[in-house]
Amino acid sequence: xxxxxxxxxxxxxxxxxxxxxxxxxxxxxxxxxxxxxxxxxxxxxxxxxxxxxxxxxxxxxxxxxxxxxxxxxxxxxxxxxxxxxxxxxxxxxxxxxxxxxxxxxxxxxxxxxxxxxxxxxxxxxxxxxxxxxxxxxxxxxxxxxxxxxxxxxxxxxxxxxxxxxxxxxxxxxxxxxxxxxxxxxxxxxxxxxxxxxxxxxxxxxxxxxxxxxxxxxxxxxxxxxxxxxxxxxxxxxxxxxxxxxxxxxxxxxxxxxxxxxxxxxxxxxxxxxxxxxxxxxxxxxxxxxxxxxxxxxxxxxxxxxxxxxxxxxxxxxxxxxxxxxxxxxxxxxxxx
Amino acid sequence: xxxxxxxxxxxxxxxxxxxxxxxxxxxxxxxxxxxxxxxxxxxxxxxxxxxxxxxxxxxxxxxxxxxxxxxxxxxxxxxxxxxxxxxxxxxxxxxxxxxxxxxxxxxxxxxxxxxxxxxxxxxxxxxxxxxxxxxxxxxxxxxxxxxxxxxxxxxxxxxxxxxxxxxxxxxxxxxxxxxxxxxxxxxxxxxxxxxxxxxxxxxxxxxxxxxxxxxxxxxxxxxxxxxxxxxxxxxxxxxxxxxxxxxxxxxxxxxxxxxxxxxxxxxxxxxxxxxxxxxxxxxxxxxxxxxxxxxxxxxxxxxxxxxxxxxxxxxxxxxxxxxxxxxxxxxxxxxxxxxxxxxxxxxxxxxxxxxxxxxxxxxxxxxxxxxxxxxxxxxxxxxxxxxxxxxxxxxxxxxxxxxxxxxxxxxxxxxxxxxxxxxxxxxxxxxxxxxxxxxxxxxxxxxxxxxxxxxxxxxxxxxxxxxxxxxxxxxxxxxxxxxxxxxxxxxxxxxxxxx
Numbered sequence: 001x002x003x004x005x006x007x008x009x010x011x012x013x014x015x016x017x018x019x020x021x022x023x024x025x026x027x028x029x030x031x032x033x034x035x036x037x038x039x040x041x042x043x044x045x046x047x048x049x050x051x052x053x054x055x056x057x058x059x060x061x062x063x064x065x066x067x068x069x070x071x072x073x074x075x076x077x078x079x080x081x082x083x084x085x086x087x088x089x090x091x092x093x094x095x096x097x098x099x100x101x102x103x104x105x106x107x108x109x110x111x112x113x114x115x116x117x118x119x120x121x122x123x124x125x126x127x128x129x130x131x132x133x134x135x136x137x138x139x140x141x142x143x144x145x146x147x148x149x150x151x152x153x154x155x156x157x158x159x160x161x162x163x164x165x166x167x168x169x170x171x172x173x174x175x176x177x178x179x180x181x182x183x184x185x186x187x188x189x190x191x192x193x194x195x196x197x198x199x200x201x202x203x204x205x206x207x208x209x210x211x212x213x214x215x216x217x218x219x220x221x222x223x224x225x226x227x228x229x230x231x232x233x234x235x236x237x238x239x240x241x242x243x244x245x246x247x248x249x250x251x252x253x254x255x256x257x258x259x260x261x262x263x264x265x266x267x268x269x270x271x272x273x274x275x276x277x278x279x280x281x282x283x284x285x286x287x288x289x290x291x292x293x294x295x296x297x298x299x300x301x302x303x304x305x306x307x308x309x310x311x312x313x314x315x316x317x318x319x320x321x322x323x324x325x326x327x328x329x330x331x332x333x334x335x336x
Numbered sequence: 337x338x339x340x341x342x343x344x345x346x347x348x349x350x351x352x353x354x355x356x357x358x359x360x361x362x363x364x365x366x367x368x369x370x371x372x373x374x375x376x377x378x379x380x381x382x383x384x385x386x387x388x389x390x391x392x393x394x395x396x397x398x399x400x401x402x403x404x405x406x407x408x409x410x411x412x413x414x415x416x417x418x419x420x421x422x423x424x425x426x427x428x429x430x431x432x433x434x435x436x437x438x439x440x441x442x443x444x445x446x447x448x449x450x451x452x453x454x455x456x457x458x459x460x461x462x463x464x465x466x467x468x469x470x471x472x473x474x475x476x477x478x479x480x481x482x483x484x485x486x487x488x489x490x491x492x493x494x495x496x497x498x499x500x501x502x503x504x505x506x507x508x509x510x511x512x513x514x515x516x517x518x519x520x521x522x523x524x525x526x527x528x529x530x531x532x533x534x535x536x537x538x539x540x541x542x543x544x545x546x547x548x549x550x551x552x553x554x555x556x557x558x559x560x561x562x563x564x565x566x567x568x569x570x571x572x573x574x575x576x577x578x579x580x581x582x583x584x585x586x587x588x589x590x591x592x593x594x595x596x597x598x599x600x601x602x603x604x605x606x607x608x609x610x611x612x613x614x615x616x617x618x619x620x621x622x623x624x625x626x627x628x629x630x631x632x633x634x635x636x637x638x639x640x641x642x643x644x645x646x647x648x649x650x651x652x653x654x655x656x657x658x659x660x661x662x663x664x665x666x667x668x669x670x671x672x673x674x675x676x677x678x679x680x681x682x683x684x685x686x687x688x689x690x691x692x693x694x695x696x697x698x699x700x701x702x703x704x705x706x707x708x709x710x711x712x713x714x715x716x717x718x719x720x721x722x723x724x725x726x727x728x729x730x731x732x733x734x735x736x737x738x739x740x741x742x743x744x745x746x747x748x749x750x751x752x753x754x755x756x757x758x759x760x761x762x763x764x765x766x767x768x769x770x771x772x773x774x775x776x777x778x779x780x781x782x783x784x785x786x787x788x789x790x791x792x793x794x795x796x797x798x799x800x801x802x803x804x805x806x807x808x809x810x811x812x813x814x815x816x817x818x819x820x821x822x823x824x825x826x827x828x829x830x831x832x833x834x835x
Binding site for chain 2: 003004006007008009010011013014229230231233234235236285287288289290291292293294333
């Protein structure tokens with residue numbers, strides 16, 4: 001294949017990526033009104049092969065958004081409503097005693113809801129750390145180990161978790177190791193005032209719009225490969241690394257706010273996540289290479305849950321988003 | 337519309353061609369910035385004047401003529417900044433702006449999201465993949481649009497030249513002061529304190545300067561008191577001249593005001609330099625004159641001197657007290673546990689100090705009353721504390737001598753309740769007083785009723801209400817409705833219906 005053909009194939013792949021992305025988005029928007037940045041971020045995580053944490057107050061449509069994505073993409077979908085009394089076996093699966101045809105009994109493994117492709121972990125912070133930790137292996141290794149049995153999870157595998165930031169009583173905040181597994185943490189805000197009318201009409205008319213399946217597991221996997229093939233120029237790469245390092249207290253690029261208020265900065269996994277999300281965004285924006293604008297655009301969602309502020313920051317009302325904004329204004333794209 | 341795909345070399349050449357003017361512009365800006373940057377020139381500009389000033393001061397101390405002509409000072413002052421500018425300019429010229437950086441600037445200006453810089457980078461790859469080729473092709477389409485559009489010259493604010501101007505002013509001042517400090521001028525430290533204007537007036541001929549130098553060598557001048565005192569003594573020979581080793585304290589006690597500048601260089605040196613030279617402090621020197629005087633005279637002079645001192649202290653801040661400066665330590669410093677070590681070592685209790693301590697004890701009563709502002713009563717006039725002895729008096733009924741009405745043993749008291757079980761604890765039987773008149777008083781007076789005139793009100797129809805009825809919870813019925821209601825109830829009554 002010569003250079004021209006290679007370029008044409010790449011252009012076709014990029015165009016296909018944009019088309020599928022647009023189709024899924026349009027299909028989900030038949031039910032979900034507004035929340036376009038949230039939907040873009042969730043689809044970015046889906047195409048980048050990561051997991052998403054959706055955080056917002058009740059009633060904003062987090063669960064409905066994930067369910068809609070699961071309906072628009074033809075992938076096995078399961079939902080887990082986390083409760084404090086839930087055990088790891090409840091989500092991973094366990095051996096149960098079943099009766100055989102000959103009248104005997106045997107232990108048979110019954111898969112839990114975690115064995116799926118698109119998993120909605122609703123109110124994940126209500127589960128105990130023990131159950132939350134059961135997700136670690138599934139999210140990172142894409143497999144589940146129960147006893148001597150190891151189950152490879154079906155690709156594309158994506159966990160979309162939700163949590164409520166206000167009702168903290170009786171919840172178990174996710175540890176940093178668990179949070180770091182999520183590619184993005186998306187804050188779901190209130191819809192715009194002009195969107196309320198459409199929300200009321202669509203949800204109280206008695207007929208909910210049906211969401212058709214516009215993509216499949218195989219297509220998602222192919223498009224993931226397309227996204228991974230997007231090249232990253234040196235400048236964008238350095239900028240992403242500078243942002244990650246700049247959010248670490250005491251580092252070379254860290255502004256004063258980071259040194260004062262950040263207890264724990266993002267890990268190298270944050271740089272990987274920045275690159276992956278930037279690649280997907282470059283394709284959706286119609287480009288063939290990552291730019292510093294892409295890195296900047298996904299920085300908040302990627303770094304938000306990886307920046308741990310200290311007590312002084314909480315006392316002064318400085319949150320992770322403020323720290324990231326400061327880092328973005330302080331660290332500029334490298335120019336020699 | 338399809339655009340012809342060009343090879344990566346062609347794309348790279350076009351990108352370099354596009355970047356060339358931007359690169360040249362950036363390099364020119366960098367050179368200009370290196371030349372015009374004022375912040376880095378302040379230190380070189382100040383370096384020679386500062387060094388020259390220090391050297392001149394040193395030469396003045398050692399009486400060496402170090403004057404340089406002005407036409408030599410100026411080039412020497414400017415040579416370091418010029419060298420600095422030359423080096424920075426050469427460094428800026430040596431730094432080349434990369435094409436990718438120039439294209440990144442173009443990307444930012446044209447909002448191309450790093451397309452040009454990424455394509456330039458990918459064009460240098462040996463084996464670019466499909467996406468890189470696509471990115472180059474994408475950038476190639478925009479090169480034509482971007483060609484010829486240089487980034488607008490970013491509006492820069494005025495360069496801050498204030499540090500440079502300050503440095504130039506400081507350099508000029510240092511040179512001027514250094515010129516004034518040359519031994520040819522022959523100024524003493526007190527004139528330096530007064531400022532260069534006085535120094536210009538006080539220029540003396542060379543012969544006089546030599547004579548004066550013989551008298552006032554630096555090592556001899558240092559322990560001398562305020563030179564203004566000396567100058568004043570020369571002006572007024574009729575007045576008794578102070579002794580050579582007389583401290584400024586003594587001079588001040590004679591009513592001479594050493595002024596705010598009494599804290600001269602010598603005085604400061606005397607205050608802190610005792611330990612440096614390892615000599616006895618000036619405190620001892622100042623007390624020599626005190627020894628010569630008789631204690632009797634001192635006692636006679638003391639009230640007046642104290643009055644003068646207080647008047648002077650009221651005029652001046654306490655830090656500039658001549659006694660503190662001249663004697664090396666304050667009045668209380670020799671007794672203070674935090675006194676400086678050298679003063680503690682050299683502590684010599686003289687007669688004057690002993691007298692002072694005695695005086696303090698004598699004046700304790702009045703001083704104490706003044707210091708406390710009369711808030712507390714004089715301690716020596718206090719009566720003994722009240723006798724609150726409640727011991728059993730065995731009912732002898734004899735009043736105590738110490739009784740003053742504040743309780744304790746007193747006259748006969750009747751005992752009641754539990755207290756009667758304890759002998760001698762007496763209670764008053766009753767308290768003689770008037771009955772409580774109360775908080776209200778009711779009196780009755782006999783007054784005949786009197787008729788009062790009032791306005792008669794006629795019962796005739798006054799017509800409709802003219803003024804507003806104000807806020808009403810319910811709107812009134814219209815007349816026809818009132819009539820309807822009235823007739824309805826009348827008909828009900830006629831029919832014998834419900835009442």
